[in-house]
Amino acid sequence: xxxxxxxxxxxxxxxxxxxxxxxxxxxxxxxxxxxxxxxxxxxxxxxxxxxxxxxxxxxxxxxxxxxxxxxxxxxxxxxxxxxxxxxxxxxxxxxxxxxxxxxxxxxxxxxxxxxxxxxxxxxxxxxxxxxxxxxxxxxxxxxxxxxxxxxxxxxxxxxxxxxxxxxxxxxxxxxxxxxxxxxxxxxxxxxxxxxxxxxxxxxxxxxxxxxxxxxxxxxxxxxxxxxxxxxxxxxxxxxxxxxxxxxxxxxxxxxxxxxx
Amino acid sequence: xxxxxxxxxxxxxxxxxxxxxxxxxxxxxxxxxxxxxxxxxxxxxxxxxxxxxxxxxxxxxxxxxxxxxxxxxxxxxxxxxxxxxxxxxxxxxxxxxxxxxxxxxxxxxxxxxxxxxxxxxxxxxxxxxxxxxxxxxxxxxxxxxxxxxxxxxxxxxxxxxxxxxxxxxxxxxxxxxxxxxxxxxxxxxxxxxxxxxxxxxxxxxxxxxxxxxxxxxxxxxxxxxxxxxxxxxxxxxxxxxxxxxxxxxxxxxxxxxxxxxxxxxxxxxxxxxxxxxxxxxxxxxxxxxxxxxxxxxxxxxxxxxxxxxxxxxxxxxxxxxxxxxxxxxxxxxxxxxxxx
Ligand code: SF4
Ligand code: SF4
Ligand code: SF4
Numbered sequence: 135x136x137x138x139x140x141x142x143x144x145x146x147x148x149x150x151x152x153x154x155x156x157x158x159x160x161x162x163x164x165x166x167x168x169x170x171x172x173x174x175x176x177x178x179x180x181x182x183x184x185x186x187x188x189x190x191x192x193x194x195x196x197x198x199x200x201x202x203x204x205x206x207x208x209x210x211x212x213x214x215x216x217x218x219x220x221x222x223x224x225x226x227x228x229x230x231x232x233x234x235x236x237x238x239x240x241x242x243x244x245x246x247x248x249x250x251x252x253x254x255x256x257x258x259x260x261x262x263x264x265x266x267x268x269x270x271x272x273x274x275x276x277x278x279x280x281x282x283x284x285x286x287x288x289x290x291x292x293x294x295x296x297x298x299x300x301x302x303x304x305x306x307x308x309x310x311x312x313x314x315x316x317x318x319x320x321x322x323x324x325x326x327x328x329x330x331x332x333x334x335x336x337x338x339x340x341x342x343x344x345x346x347x348x349x350x351x352x353x354x355x356x357x358x359x360x361x362x363x364x365x366x367x368x369x370x371x372x373x374x375x376x377x378x379x380x381x382x383x384x385x386x387x388x389x390x391x392x393x394x
Numbered sequence: 395x396x397x398x399x400x401x402x403x404x405x406x407x408x409x410x411x412x413x414x415x416x417x418x419x420x421x422x423x424x425x426x427x428x429x430x431x432x433x434x435x436x437x438x439x440x441x442x443x444x445x446x447x448x449x450x451x452x453x454x455x456x457x458x459x460x461x462x463x464x465x466x467x468x469x470x471x472x473x474x475x476x477x478x479x480x481x482x483x484x485x486x487x488x489x490x491x492x493x494x495x496x497x498x499x500x501x502x503x504x505x506x507x508x509x510x511x512x513x514x515x516x517x518x519x520x521x522x523x524x525x526x527x528x529x530x531x532x533x534x535x536x537x538x539x540x541x542x543x544x545x546x547x548x549x550x551x552x553x554x555x556x557x558x559x560x561x562x563x564x565x566x567x568x569x570x571x572x573x574x575x576x577x578x579x580x581x582x583x584x585x586x587x588x589x590x591x592x593x594x595x596x597x598x599x600x601x602x603x604x605x606x607x608x609x610x611x612x613x614x615x616x617x618x619x620x621x622x623x624x625x626x627x628x629x630x631x632x633x634x635x636x637x638x639x640x641x642x643x644x645x646x647x648x649x650x651x652x653x654x655x656x657x658x659x660x661x662x663x664x665x666x667x668x669x670x671x672x673x674x675x676x677x678x679x680x681x682x683x684x685x686x687x688x689x690x691x692x693x694x695x696x697x698x699x700x701x702x703x704x705x706x707x708x709x710x711x712x713x714x715x716x717x718x719x720x721x722x723x724x725x726x727x728x729x730x731x732x733x734x
Contacts, residue, residue, distance in 0.1 A: 219695075233691040237614055264536050270475035271464040290464050291457015294475050300537025300690045306457065328457025381690075384536040 178343035182360035184261060184280035185335050186389040187346075188371045189254050193355040200228045200252045206351040207333070212324045214307075214314025223305040223314075225333040226348055228252035234392075237381055248394075254356075256348075257282065257303040257333040258380060258388030268298035274330075280361070280389060281335045291328040300384050304332045361389060400699040400707055401455035403682035405448050407557070407674055408714075409528045410550060412444035412485065414558010416521035417588050423514050429584065432729070433566065433577045435500075438493035439721035440562055441521070445486040447714035454706055474530045481524045488517045493721075501728045525550050537690040540618035543606075549599045550677070556592035556646075557673035559585045560666040567663065569722065575729040586662060590650035593669050597643055600676075613692070621694065622684045629694045632683060635675050642672030 175181070194200060207213070207226045214223050231248035234255050263282045265274050273288040274295050296304045310327045318324060322338065325331055336346035344350070349358045359366035368391070371377070377391040415437035421427035422434050453459050470476045492514055499506035529547035532538070563585050566577040607615045620626050622636045649655045649665030656662055688694045699707075 229691070233693060236690070236692040267472050268475065268535070270470055270473040270479070271461075272468045272470050273464070288461070288464055288468070289458065290461045292452075292455070292475060293457070294473070294531070297532075297538065297686075298535050300535075302689060302691055326458075330457070381537065386536065 176341060176343070180340045180343055180345075182279045183362035184360065184389060185259060185340070186280075186359065186361035186368045186391065187256075187259075187335075187349070188357040188368045188377065188391045188393060190355050190357075190371075190375075190393045191248075191251070191253060192393065194228075194252050194254065196250075197228065197252055199355070200254060203254070203348040203351050203356075204228070206347040209317065210319050210322060210347050212311075212315050212319055212322055213331075214311035215316065216309075216314050221308050221314075223307065223311060223331065225305075225331070226254065226256045228254050235378065235380060238378070238383060253392070255301065255303070255380070256390065257299075257335075258301055258386065258390045259333075259335055261387035261389060262385060264298040264300070264386055265295035265304065268294040270294065277337070279340075281337050283334055283337060284330065284332060286323065286325050286329050286331060289329040291330065293330060295330060300381055300386065301388075304330050306330050399682050399686060399697055400703050401451045403678040404707055404710070405451040405455070406528055406550070406682060407678040408444045408448045408451070409482070409525055410554030410673070410677065411558045411561060412441040412448065413521045413525040413551065413554045414556075414562070415441035415444075415489075416518055417555050417559045417592075418562070418585065419514070419521070420518050421584075424518065427584075429578065429581050433562070433581050433585075435493055435497055435725045435729075436565065436569075436577065436722065437562060438489045438496075439725055440558070440565070440718065441489045442486060442493065442721060443714050443718035445482055445489070445524075446717050447710055448482060449486070450710045450713060454710065474527060474534065478524075478527045478531060481520065481527050485517070485520050485524050488513060488520060492517060497725060497728055500732060503732070522551065525554050532685060537614075538685050539612070539614035540685040542615070543603060545599055545602060549596065549603070552592050552596040552599055553673045553677050554592075556589050556596055557670050557677075559592070560589045560646075560669040560673075563589065563666045564663065564670070565722070567659070569726060573726045573730065575726045575733070582662075583657065586650055586656050586666075589666065589669055590647070590656065593643060593646050593650065593673075596673070597647065617688050617692070618684045621687055622680050626688060627694050629687075629696045631696050631698060632680060636680055639672045639675035639680065642668040643676070646672055 204226050208215070211225060213225055216222055229252070231251065231253055234253040259280060259282050261280065263274075263276060266276050266282060269275075270292060271288055271290055273285045273290070275283055275285075277283050291306065293306055296302075296306060307325055307327050307329055311325050312318075315324065336344070336348075339346060346358055349356045357367045357371055359368040361368060363369065371393065372391055375393040377393050379388045379391055382388070418430045418434050418437035422430035453462065456462060465476060465479050492510060495510055496506045526547045529550040532541040533543060533546035535541060563582055566582050566585075570576050604619065607619050610616075617626055621629065622632050624630065625633050646665050646669035649661050649668065655665065683697050687696060
């Protein structure tokens with residue numbers, strides 16, 4: 135017993151010493167393939183300084199105009215569907231005018247005009263995002279192209295980002311989302327119980343040179359582009375139309391614009 | 395977001411109880427108020443048990459508790475929750491080190507080691523910091539009008555300095571009854587004065603808030619208080635609770651400010667219980683649930699804790715009181731031994 139224990143300790147000591155010496159380390163590593171796989175943006179990736187979306191609310195008359203967009207987003211992103219309201223997970227949804235623009239809505243008589251019309255809402259990919267400030271693990275962070283990104287695998291589920299977001303753009307998985315997914319898209323990760331999720335401006339599609347799924351499904355009702363590029367379609371629309379954004383008084387600088 | 399708010403609520407309340415312990419530590423070490431020498435250890439041990447409950451409430455609240463170390467693996471100075479983790483754990487260790495060593499020195503009949511002194515001084519502002527940082531968790535969030543007020547941290551502290559010492563008085567009275575160690579009537583009376591002042595200030599701060607909110611009439615700020623005290627859009631689950639809390643705090647003020655009732659043991663007990671539960675409802679239930687309802691879109695989704703959440707809460711409190719009993723037992727045996 136005693137000798138075997140000593141033997142193990144000797145072995146451990148020897149191997150530690152061996153590993154600590156660079157030549158041995160290199161010799162050990164020599165067997166492995168030399169070149170590391172390269173990770174980086176693809177050549178066809180769409181890039182921007184600040185991605186932004188323009189929603190032409192005049193073209194959304196009823197729920198039927200909204201549904202295909204939500205369907206497109208939620209199906210490719212494996213967003214579960216629950217009937218119970220408190221378990222709901224939402225990346226893209228529609229709400230009434232007063233809720234979408236609470237605090238800044240132009241008043242009760244204006245809302246008559248918008249009566250019954252759906253207003254699309256999603257994460258605003260704020261230029262000054264309070265959710266990023268609140269996150270204690272950097273599981274939510276702002277990318278160089280303006281997208282407020284989430285790492286579902288780092289998120290500890292503290293939900294302070296949800297308390298910080300003034301738009302209710304984030305959802306928490308109170309239960310395992312997988313049984314709630316009709317058909318799993320194998321190209322996008324499913325989430326686990328206890329993490330937060332939200333719209334990511336289809337970062338994974340932009341990386342492949344594709345437009346966001348909801349924009350593609352909208353047939354011109356939505357526009358998407360670089361806000362810092364004066365020649366972009368979004369800038370043109372903002373220039374030529376009267377647009378509003380949600381709760382600009384809070385200073386989060388939403389990157390989703392609404393033509394009303 | 396609302397789900398599990400009960401954990402956050404209890405967490406917030408208990409940070410207050412932990413910080414409240416400083417109300418005996420401060421006069422003893424800073425003002426050389428000798429009488430508190432007998433009870434500082436109880437204040438420190440109460441703080442330890444409370445912080446342990448706080449940390450447990452946060453852990454059970456996390457969606458992925460196994461990943462909690464991510465907070466330390468990816469330190470994020472812009473996140474208040476990161477700082478809260480730092481100050482809470484720091485306060486726990488400070489109190490463990492100080493409490494343990496001072497008690498050991500007392501047992502050996504010597505003065506505590508001199509290196510403890512700076513730590514003791516540090517623990518005083520540190521106690522203030524834990525509750526300030528906890529208030530900052532809430533009061534820096536845009537779009538949550540109820541919390542968006544600079545007086546939130548002072549309000550948290552005033553209710554902490556009322557509820558913490560009120561609990562300590564009750565505990566001292568129990569120890570007096572069931573052990574041979576007497577924390578002292580004089581000490582209990584001084585603590586009662588602290589509670590009386592603190593609860594008055596707490597109510598004053600609340601009235602300041604009420605004035606600002608209802609005189610300015612800004613809906614984002616006003617609707618939360620309206621929801622809590624009279625109900626909003628037909629929802630009013632918290633209305634009876636909030637008025638109970640107001641009544642309890644008023645009763646506490648009457649019983650503790652009035653010298654005759656403060657000096658009577660029975661009315662003192664009643665006053666402390668009233669203050670403790672009044673603060674618990676106000677801070678535990680009202681402050682947190684009221685901040686989430688109505689939500690930033692001005693929709694009312696009421697939060698009623700589920701049975702499971704209730705059971706978890708009871709479990710965490712049971713754990714905390716077990717720790718508290720063990721620590722107090724140790725402290726009291728040492729005190730009895732020294733006196734014998
Ligand atoms: S909308 Fe909410 S979640 Fe999205 S970036 Fe802004 S604050 Fe963050
Ligand atoms: S829930 Fe996740 S993403 Fe949100 S603040 Fe906590 S760790 Fe960050
Ligand atoms: S941009 Fe992409 S992720 Fe965001 S709502 Fe549209 S489809 Fe969904």
